[in-house]
Structures are given as structure tokens and as C-alpha cells.
Amino acid sequence: VSTCPECGNDALATRLVGGATVHECELCGARFGDPEAVARLDDAEQARLRGVPVDVWPLVRTLERLPGLCVRGASAGDEAAGTLPFVELGPSSHDALRSLENLAKSLQLAAPGLRLHWVVELEYRRHLAFVLKPRHGGGAVAAATARHAMADASALARLIERDTRLSWWRHAGGGTVE
């Protein structure tokens, strides 16, 4: 590759991302090359701009698209510190309940493929909050549990994203069936 497919500029920076080659146009910033590596770089940049840990960004992105809900905070968890990932959601409109119902159903469907038991807990964090997280009985979080939780968070992002495109999700609660 010698010129940018977006703008035709020929000043390209090349970098290796996890063994795959990505070219970046120094003029317009377009990235091309290995599609997965490009997506990873784009994700990392979006996460940084939003101030969200990159490991939990796909889950945050999926959840913040749900009608009636907004993401108020998120953590990727930390194996060394013994903390687990979570995403804190808040209601932003009357669509919140329908989205939460769909999310609860999606969690139930995803459960057999997850290592931990994920729940949406109702909490009071200065205001009403719905916190998506793995259930934990308290006490120290084992390193393996933190690792499993992160793997689950990635899987959940994919599974919830998939479910949002299914007809049961789109038609839930509205009473209108196509």
C-alpha cells in the first residue's frame, strides 16, 4: 500500500498491532490494513476519548445505545487490585424499563455461556442506578475470578449486541408486531 484510499495522500505511517499491519494516513488519519487490528485501534481511540477503560468499551458502547438508558460509569476491573468490572446505567427516558427488560432477558440467554453469574443490581448512587456486574458474595476477589469476569464482559458485549438486532428485542413491550 502506498497511497491512502480515502484521500490519495502518500505519507503513510505503518504500525504493527498484535502482529498485524495497520497503515495510517498522516494527512486524514484514515486507517486501513488488517480489519480486526484496525477495529482494535479505533476502539482504543474511542475509549480514550470517552474516558472509558478499553477492555470494557465494547460493552459500554453497546449499552449506551439502548433507548432510555445512559452509561454513568464503568470499570474494567483489576486483577491485581481484586476488583470486578461493572457498568453503571441510569434512566434517561421512559424507554428505560423496556430496555432493562430486554437486557435482563439477554443476560438470561447469555448465562449458560458465561463463567460468572451476571446481574443488573438496583442501587442508589446519588441517584437511581442499574449496575451490570458479576454477582460476588463479598470478600476478596480471586485473580482467576477477575480474569473470568473480563472474558465474560467481552462475551456479553457481543451477545447483547447480537440480541439488540433480534425481533424480540425490537418489538418488546410495544405491543406492535410486524
Ligand SMILES: [Zn+2]
Ligand atoms: Zn488520507
